[in-house]
Amino acid sequence: MPEESGGSVIGWLMYAFVVYWIAASWRAHLSRLEVTEDVLKRRAGVTDTQSSASPEGRSVAHDHDALLSEIVCREPVASIDEFLANILKRYETIIAALNAGDREVLLGLVSPEVYRAFEQVIADREAAGLRVETLFARIETPEIIDGTVDATHMEVSVRFIGEAFNVCRNAAGELTEERPAARRSVDIWTFARKLTPPGSKWCLVATRSGI
The missing domain is CATH 1.20.5 (Single alpha-helices involved in coiled-coils or other helix-helix interfaces)
Structure with a gap:
């Protein structure tokens, strides 16, 4: 037991x-x-x-904020607003040069690909005896919608929204449209510049309609 x-x-x-x-x-x-x-x-x-934030595992808003910070750090500006003001001036300068048929100015502001497209527009207007002037009634604050920054290169896509009168005259100086109406435009322009050598200028490398 x-x-x-x-x-x-x-x-x-x-x-x-x-x-x-x-x-x-x-x-x-x-x-x-x-x-x-x-x-x-x-x-x-x-x-x-x-x-849980996004399929890529990163917040889009965070990436955008990081892009803006990089731009301010690498540009001789105090804020992103100052940078956008400079980009807006470049936008207006390019449009004015295009309308004036100023090829020399355009050569210093746009890429060879964009220049070829703009030069064709100028040539077509000249062949038709037309002169165009764009008068902006209103332009909203430009908005950076995309971009990349690395050790040697920066690229930003900026959306421009505005209302403008396109005044077109024929060879005799007469208006082709009796009462031009203001038209809303949405343009997305991509600018790029090299970080080396220092002082390289922004160049327009692509354009498309935002609508």
């Missing part, structure tokens, strides 16, 4: 040890899985907060 009792105790202890060992092994396995998943997320640059 005592031998049977001792055998039962030993059997129970062995059973308890096996159960404990299985439970401990399973907990260790789960812990390793959690650590591995966390390491993979960190290697991929993803956190729990980021993964």
Whole structure:
């Protein structure tokens, strides 16, 4: 009888040890899985907060703010408003040069690809004996909608929204439209410049309609 009792105790202890060992092994396995998943997320640059923010794991607003900060840091301006004021002047200068058919000014402000497109517009107007003048009634504050910055290059896409009168005259100086109406325009222009050498100017490299 005592031998049977001792055998039962030993059997129970062995059973308890096996159960404990299985439970401990399973907990260790789960812990390793959690650590591995966390390491993979960190290697991929993803956190729990980021993964719920956007499919790319990064906030678009944060990227935009970072872009604006980079522009201010790399430009000789005190604020992004000052930068946009300079870009607006360049926009108006380019439009004025295009309307005046001033090829020399355009060559210093736009890329070769954009220049070819603008030069064709000028040539077509000259062939038709037309002169165009753009009179802005209103221009909203430009808005940076996209851009990239690296060690050697900056590029920004800016949206310009305004209302303007396009006054067109024929070879005799007569208006082709008796009462020109103000037209709303939405343009997205992409400007780029090299960071080296210092002092490189912004150049218009692409244009498209914003509508």
